[in-house]
Amino acid sequence: MSKxxxxxxxxxxxxxxxMVPYQTLETVGHSVxxxxxxxxxxxxxxxxxHDFRGDQTYLEERGHNFNVNTTFDEIDPSEYDALxxxxxRAPEYxxxxxxxxxxxxxxxxxxxxxxxxxxxxxxxxxxxVLDGYEMTAYPAVRAEVESAGCSWVDEVTVDQNLVTGQAWxxxxxxxxxxxxLLESDVAAEEPTAADD
Numbered sequence: 001m002s003k004x005x006x007x008x009x010x011x012x013x014x015x016x017x018x019m020v021p022y023q024t025l026e027t028v029g030h031s032v033x034x035x036x037x038x039x040x041x042x043x044x045x046x047x048x049x050h051d052f053r054g055d056q057t058y059l060e061e062r063g064h065n066f067n068v069n070t071t072f073d074e075i076d077p078s079e080y081d082a083l084x085x086x087x088x089r090a091p092e093y094x095x096x097x098x099x100x101x102x103x104x105x106x107x108x109x110x111x112x113x114x115x116x117x118x119x120x121x122x123x124x125x126x127x128x129v130l131d132g133y134e135m136t137a138y139p140a141v142r143a144e145v146e147s148a149g150c151s152w153v154d155e156v157t158v159d160q161n162l163v164t165g166q167a168w169x170x171x172x173x174x175x176x177x178x179x180x181l182l183e184s185d186v187a188a189e190e191p192t193a194a195d196d
Contacts, residue, residue, distance in 0.1 A: 001185075002029045002030055004081050005025055005080060005081060005083070005084060006035060006080040006084070007021070007022060007083075007085075008085055008086075009066060009090065010036050010037075010045055010088075010093065011045045011089075012046060012048040012090055013045060013066070013086050013088035013090035014048060014050050014117075015047035015064055015066075015088075016168035017086035017087050017167075018034075019047070020171055021084050021117075021171075021178075022034065029184075033080070034068050035068065035069075035070050035071060035072055036068045036094075037072060037094065037099060039068045040068070041068060041070050043068050044067055045065070046064075047066050048060045049062070052169070057140065072103070077103050077107065078106065082107070082114065082182055083103075083115070084114075085116040085121070087116075087137075091119045091122040091123045095122055095126035096126075100127075101123070104123060104124060105129060107161075113163070114162050115162075115175075116164050117168070117170070117174060118137065120137070121141055121144075121164060122137075122145075124162075130149050131150070133149075133150040133160070133162055134150065134151045134153050135152070135157050136157050136165065136166050139154075156177060158177050163178045163181055
């Protein structure tokens with residue numbers, strides 16, 4: 001059954017963490033609205049590509065332009081079934097907007113599925129919704145989310161309505177867990193042999 005999903009995005013969100021979940025969720029039949037404070041529908045946010053090359057932290061390069069297809073003025077969080085909060089640098093400034101925090105709080109108060117990845121949990125911490133959860137995030141964010149009341153796990157984690165992963169390399173497990181929480185019917189069909 002198709003779900004209405006909201007994704008909160010911003011400039012220099014991590015490219016794979018916006019593009020891949022958006023395309024995956026749309027591919028399996030869900031409808032995804034992307035929203036960014038101070039951006040109109042039809043505008044774009046700039047993405048950043050974070051790569052892991054054995055350094056002490058990630059390398060950041062310019063990514064793509066990612067479309068914003070609605071505005072906070074046009075949405076009603078109660079009309080959405082789930083929320084996606086990608087990572088990258090965007091969460092560090094998105095968490096300063098009351099409309100973002102209020103929106104996140106709605107999904108937790110209504111016990112709706114939330115998928116957060118990488119630095120996305122910075123927004124959840126600022127929204128004061130993590131108390132008592134077991135979760136993960138990008139390791140550099142660990143102290144911040146633990147200060148918000150959660151207990152840390154070093155792997156993709158599902159706790160109640162919340163699915164968390166550390167970064168885009170977690171996509172297969174993180175997205176699979178989120179799709180299961182959404183009760184998405186995405187079972188793979190067995191390939192059939194070609195007729196001789």
